[in-house]
Amino acid sequence: MIEKKVLLNKLDRGEAILRAVKMGSEKIVSLIKDSELRGRGGAGFPTGIKWERVLNQSEKERYLICNADEGEPGTFKDRILLEEYTEKMIEGMIIGQIAIGAKKSFIYLRQEYKFLAEKIKNTIEEYKKLFGDKVDFQIDLRFGAGAYVCGEEFALIESLNGFRGEPRNKPPFPTEKGFKNKPTVVNNVETLCNIPHIVLNGASWFKKFGVKGCYGTKLFSVAGDVEKPGIYEVEMGIPLIELLEHVGGVDSKAVQVGGYAGTTVVPEDYYKTLCFGDLPPGGSIIVIGKNRDMGKVLENILEFFLEESCGQCTPCREGNYRLLEGLRLLRDGKASIKYLKTLFTLCDVMKISAKCGLGQSSPNSFLAIMKNFKDEILYNER
Ligand SMILES: Cc1cc2nc3c(=O)[nH]c(=O)nc-3n(C[C@H](O)[C@H](O)[C@H](O)COP(=O)(O)O)c2cc1C
Numbered sequence: 565m566i567e568k569k570v571l572l573n574k575l576d577r578g579e580a581i582l583r584a585v586k587m588g589s590e591k592i593v594s595l596i597k598d599s600e601l602r603g604r605g606g607a608g609f610p611t612g613i614k615w616e617r618v619l620n621q622s623e624k625e626r627y628l629i630c631n632a633d634e635g636e637p638g639t640f641k642d643r644i645l646l647e648e649y650t651e652k653m654i655e656g657m658i659i660g661q662i663a664i665g666a667k668k669s670f671i672y673l674r675q676e677y678k679f680l681a682e683k684i685k686n687t688i689e690e691y692k693k694l695f696g697d698k699v700d701f702q703i704d705l706r707f708g709a710g711a712y713v714c715g716e717e718f719a720l721i722e723s724l725n726g727f728r729g730e731p732r733n734k735p736p737f738p739t740e741k742g743f744k745n746k747p748t749v750v751n752n753v754e755t756l757c758n759i760p761h762i763v764l765n766g767a768s769w770f771k772k773f774g775v776k777g778c779y780g781t782k783l784f785s786v787a788g789d790v791e792k793p794g795i796y797e798v799e800m801g802i803p804l805i806e807l808l809e810h811v812g813g814v815d816s817k818a819v820q821v822g823g824y825a826g827t828t829v830v831p832e833d834y835y836k837t838l839c840f841g842d843l844p845p846g847g848s849i850i851v852i853g854k855n856r857d858m859g860k861v862l863e864n865i866l867e868f869f870l871e872e873s874c875g876q877c878t879p880c881r882e883g884n885y886r887l888l889e890g891l892r893l894l895r896d897g898k899a900s901i902k903y904l905k906t907l908f909t910l911c912d913v914m915k916i917s918a919k920c921g922l923g924q925s926s927p928n929s930f931l932a933i934m935k936n937f938k939d940e941i942l943y944n945e946r
Pocket residue numbers: 602603604605606607608609611631632633634635636712713714715716717718750751752753755756920921922
């Protein structure tokens with residue numbers, strides 16, 4: 565059985581918080597560092613190191629933000645945690661506040677999940693009643709307005725600050741100058757849900773799951789041309805093919821791992837493993853069936869990025885436009901194969917020069933799909 569149940573198991577309320585209070589900041593941070601937990605929001609940055617950076621700042625006004633924007637197409641794994649395991653996220657946030665010495669934190673919830681607001685607010689109140697006199701914490705709920713880019717940590721912070729949600733250049737990182745220009749930790753919902761389990765069971769227990777450099781379990785939202793779509797929790801590092809066999813998606817043309825910004829994998833590569841360093845796991849698996857038109861799949865992906873680009877920097881604003889236009893020209897026989905090479909060069913330029921992860925990752929699908937399905941997509945006079 566490939567399914568593991570850690571995140572999708574109930575938690576004994578409050579025990580982890582009581583233990584964290586006894587441990588104090590340094591010990592919690594050191595435990596999370598030992599566990600080698602890596603962020604589940606996409607980039608896989610080590611959580612303990614991020615927390616330590618804020619803890620070590622001389623500025624005492626600090627913040628923690630739970631990134632519940634979940635805008636990546638095909639991704640709905642945080643929704644199940646927000647809806648059915650709300651207490652884990654709240655406990656992760658309270659423990660995070662104790663660890664970094666923050667008095668206040670925020671949940672940045674995507675507008676489309678507004679229906680979860682009451683449940684979240686009620687859970688915060690329950691924890692206030694349980695721990696209000698023992699732990700000095702405050703959690704505020706804020707809403708995004710439907711922009712995908714506002715999941716990017718700096719765009720999110722700008723949006724929380726009351727400005728246009730646009731990414732900033734890094735450094736400085738949010739751990740130095742984040743919300744209100746104060747040291748700030750931004751963590752994904754799933755990352756925070758791991759925290760109470762690690763505090764209760766220890767770093768060695770956590771490292772029993774997964775593979776070296778990529779420990780723990782991972783939630784995936786599986787969608788597309790698959791027999792059993794849904795949410796699956798598996799150990800980090802399993803081969804993609806194992807998950808596909810489990811959900812009935814082996815007989816497919818390609819798989820999009822980690823949403824539109826992730827990696828397009830073709831059947832020869834289904835043996836690759838779901839972990840940072842091989843197939844970065846992100847949160848979604850979109851299975852593309854054999855009857856799909858790959859030109860249309862790519863067009864859909866590029867239209868999404870063009871729509872969601874904040875327009876701040878030229879490589880992304882213009883680049884995504886040119887990729888979409890180029891795909892259509894090539895498909896209609898109005899551009900030569902030489903132009904495809906020019907577009908590949910444009911992809912390389914975008915990857916290194918776009919300001920944030922949106923423009924840096926949007927060429928991934930173009931490169932992979934054009935490389936693997938060129939003969940299907942390009943105009944062919946039969
Ligand atoms: C365009 C874009 C959208 C993103 N959307 C999300 C999101 O919806 N949720 C999320 O947790 N991280 C998202 N991220 C990643 C965040 O910038 C950040 O790395 C993450 O929230 C850090 O949390 P972690 O260390 O727990 O993974 C996005 C990044 C980019 C570039």
